[in-house]
Amino acid sequence: MALSEFIRFRDLTCRFPGCDAPVQRCDIDHTMPYPQGPTHPSNTKLYCRAHHLVKTFCPGWSDRQLPDGTVEITTPTGHTYTTEPHGAAMFPTLATPTGNLHLPEPQAPTPNSNRGAKKPKRSRTREQDRQDRIAEERRLRAELNNDLAYERHYQAWLAEEYGPPPPF
Numbered sequence: 001m002a003l004s005e006f007i008r009f010r011d012l013t014c015r016f017p018g019c020d021a022p023v024q025r026c027d028i029d030h031t032m033p034y035p036q037g038p039t040h041p042s043n044t045k046l047y048c049r050a051h052h053l054v055k056t057f058c059p060g061w062s063d064r065q066l067p068d069g070t071v072e073i074t075t076p077t078g079h080t081y082t083t084e085p086h087g088a089a090m091f092p093t094l095a096t097p098t099g100n101l102h103l104p105e106p107q108a109p110t111p112n113s114n115r116g117a118k119k120p121k122r123s124r125t126r127e128q129d130r131q132d133r134i135a136e137e138r139r140l141r142a143e144l145n146n147d148l149a150y151e152r153h154y155q156a157w158l159a160e161e162y163g164p165p166p167p168f
Contacts, residue, residue, distance in 0.1 A: 004028060007044050010087045010094040014048040015071045016055075017081040021048035029055065031065040032101075041098035042067045045085075067097035 007028055014021040026046035030037050037043045045065060047055060055061050060076025069085040088095030 003039065003041065003044070006041060006094075007046060009091070010041070010069050010085045011046040012086040013046070014051055015045045015073075015083050015085075016047055016051035017073060017083055019048055019051055021051075025049070027052045031063055031071075038101065040101060041069070042101050045069065045071055067100055068095045069098075 008023045008026075011026075012023055013019070014026050023046060026048050028044050029047045029052050030039065031043050031045065042065060055063065055073075058076075062074045064072045064074075066072070069088065071083050073081045073083070075081070085095060
């Protein structure tokens with residue numbers, strides 16, 4: 001939990017160049033995937049879901065992370081972009097280097113090496129999830145309306161049985 005909070009406070013937004021998706025819509029991404037790379041501040045950063053999928057499943061994208069949280073992203077065309085953590089502008093101690101990791105060099109991808117890598121399939125469609133949410137909201141609303149109707153009935157019974165309160 002503490003590591004997750006540190007990364008979220010350090011980065012504040014998606015670290016992909018030009019993206020400012022807020023921390024609430026971001027995933028924590030390992031620069032060097034487990035088990036080659038540890039879960040450590042110098043090996044993790046935030047990407048929004050779309051850019052996390054691009055980095056993970058689209059060939060040619062790579063990134064490198066420095067101990068202070070700076071991320072260097074290389075595109076399939078060979079361009080390199082550098083992003084610094086936004087939280088360090090407000091809290092300079094967040095940019096303190098968190099330690100050098102001695103990670104193995106990433107291997108160059110072989111042709112068609114991403115053939116088996118695919119985005120996870122959804123078990124249900126978004127429309128099915130939406131319909132279930134609506135049905136649950138309607139069920140809860142009906143339950144609340146029943147509770148309110150019972151309370152109104154009970155209050156009417158009390159007023160009928162006991163009359164007005166005393167004048168003092």
